[in-house]
Amino acid sequence: MKDEEKLIFNNLKEQYIHFGLPADGIDEKTDFAIHNLKDVHTILPYQSLIFRPNFFSFVFVKNGYGRYTTDELVFDTVPGTIYFTNPGHYKSYNWHKIEEIYLITLSESFLKENVHKDIFEEFPFLLAETVQPRVLSSDAFSEFEQLYLLINKEYQNHSAYRNRIIGNLFVVLLLKIKEYFWKDYNPIYEGNRSSQIVKEFKRMLEKHYRDLGNGLIEKAYRVQDYADAQSLHPNYLSNVIKIKTGKPIGTWITEKTISEARALLQNSTIAIKEIAYRLGFSESTHFSNYFKKHTGLSPVLFRKQHIAATS
Template sequence: MKEVEQKLIYNTLREQYISLDLPTDSIDAQSEFTIHNLKDIHNQLPYKSPVYRTNFFSFVFVKEGAGQYTTDEQVFVTVPGTIYFTNPGHFKSFEWRILEEVYLITLSEAFLKENVHADIFEEFPFLLAETVAPRVLPLDQFAEFETLYQLILKEYTGGSPYRNKMIGNLFVVLLLKIKDYFWNDYNPIYEGNRSSYIVKTFKQTLEKHFRDLSKGLVDKPLRVQDYADAQNLHPNYLSNVIKTKTGKSISTWITEKTITEAKSLLQNSSVSVKEIAFLLGFSESTHFSNYFKKYTQVSPVAYRKQHTST
């Protein structure tokens, strides 16, 4: 096992596995969605990962396995029947002692919005939760999830041109099952300490504002001061909490959200690049094009062509 002392951050699962000297044969280099059995990855047990952060969502389904995972210094045991998920920004690590059938699904925010639900965090607010304990289901309930993730696996390994849309529709059902079984009594007030609540409220405000921007309901991005005012906090205090808890500054969160929304509009609408620029708060379309290319290495026009020809 490769010893890694520093705390790492990964944008994709493939990037993470390469860094940790784990096999990547089953990981699609171009996909923002992955699913596989962890038994195929970890040939030597027990396995203990370094502490790391990710910029993607992870869902774990433990049919037959045992270990534990740690997120933001909270330790949770995983046993058969366990289901849990983590979202971007947290320090985490995991250990496995037994691995027979444990499926991991990872997906980006962009994939969620483009293929699962356009207003994903409004429909499924638990995805923004700071730290959520795993749930252990009885066999009959776990079997319902197993049917779904096996269908998702079948589509993932198939060659259909509609693969992502079919995965997205199946994943909607999976999220609805989670919402039904786990989160009917979800209440952010009971979620954790003060800083966790601040982070979650910031994420919700960010998400709502960009949704309003893309619909033309507001015409300019919020500043750090605006996010602080929304929670009656000093901007320096809010900035420190967000940076400490998520590993990313508020400006980075805003940049990533801007790019995600731009990609979604370019791929899923016929709105012109100029109109998209104005919707996202840019005064000039040239400024938007330069901004988009800086963070994606392609122009908005080229991105639209790449993603509407498939």
């Protein structure tokens, strides 16, 4: 899969541009997008290349037919299908009929900043490695349709409160998904040994950075610490994570560090020096350089821009 491994996209606009699909309706200013696939796939049938997105996807098929592939999972999409994937999986899809199929994509940062700061604690099914699709009756599906159409309306409305409104509506959407499908779901107990290793690592990573952000612990974990917690050799853990998710363990840790840093800069008045310390940096200058390397902005400028956008 050498050529296919190069098809890694950080957002939907990047993916659509690469695939030669219209991307004008996708706002670059937010890590969130929603649209009816009918407006994108004007020529059918359509078969995508194999790719790996670094964002969450939610598909709501009111009226359409096709086929989805996520890693080893292959299924037909029919009216009433609801399906989602999280970052790191290899995917492809084809469509041969589309009337109303809404796709929502969003980043982990958007989830934490606008939906729920403890998003994976409240909705653990989002950590599921591979999720089986669900097909609902038309009455049950209509409950979700009302929500995603409201979200779409707000997405088209470029108000100063757009992300907050979308975030609150998305909480309701996730609660409905939890109510219908995953009320008692615990992703840690699903799958084979490798899958359990990945899920436990994700759970630990999320809890550890939440505790760091809340100031409950002082030391950032190393790969060795995550390995020791599961009684594994660090090289073995690293190999399992890379093979199963497509991302090195260091990338998972980096992305989590940046996500938590963004959340703290946006949602608190904690001094940048204190944020650096909480996230395991001995010097605030090291944190500032690290943050700028991965976001293009210094922590100071990132916070100023957020304040200006919300004031």
